Amino acid sequence: MEILGTTLRICVDDLEAATAFYEQLTGSTPLRFERGGVSVAAVGCFLLMSGPEAELDVLRKVTATIAVQDVTDAYATLSAGGAQIVAGPIPTPAGRNLIAVHPDGSVFEYVDTKITV
Numbered sequence: 001m002e003i004l005g006t007t008l009r010i011c012v013d014d015l016e017a018a019t020a021f022y023e024q025l026t027g028s029t030p031l032r033f034e035r036g037g038v039s040v041a042a043v044g045c046f047l048l049m050s051g052p053e054a055e056l057d058v059l060r061k062v063t064a065t066i067a068v069q070d071v072t073d074a075y076a077t078l079s080a081g082g083a084q085i086v087a088g089p090i091p092t093p094a095g096r097n098l099i100a101v102h103p104d105g106s107v108f109e110y111v112d113t114k115i116t117v
Helices: 015-026 053-059 071-080
Strands: 003-011 031-035 038-043 046-050 064-068 084-092 095-101 107-112
Touching: 003 053, 015 038, 015 046, 038 053, 046 053, 064 071, 071 084, 071 095, 071 107
Parallel strands: 003 046, 064 107
Antiparallel strands: 003 064, 031 038, 038 046, 084 095, 095 107
16 A cells, blocks of 8 residues: 555634635645535645534544555555454545544544546
């Protein structure tokens, strides 16, 4: 499994204010989308999320998002290493993802950019 990068996940009350701050901080243009009632802005290495508290409570349990070359390879590597796959792989607006609980209890999202039709 090849890890390409990591995105820090931040739940915010005011997505517009947070997006403006992180846009200025990183010099990056935000990529915006919605998923499951949660509004998201990806700004540089930050993933800002805002929405219903019940949804955010679930999202807060995920430590970080890890970009990988291929989620299918990540699934195999994680499973072989003793991680528990709790969701996915499933398609997303930008590719595919899965959620895994590592043997130490840490929860991570793994994503790739392979769009499936």
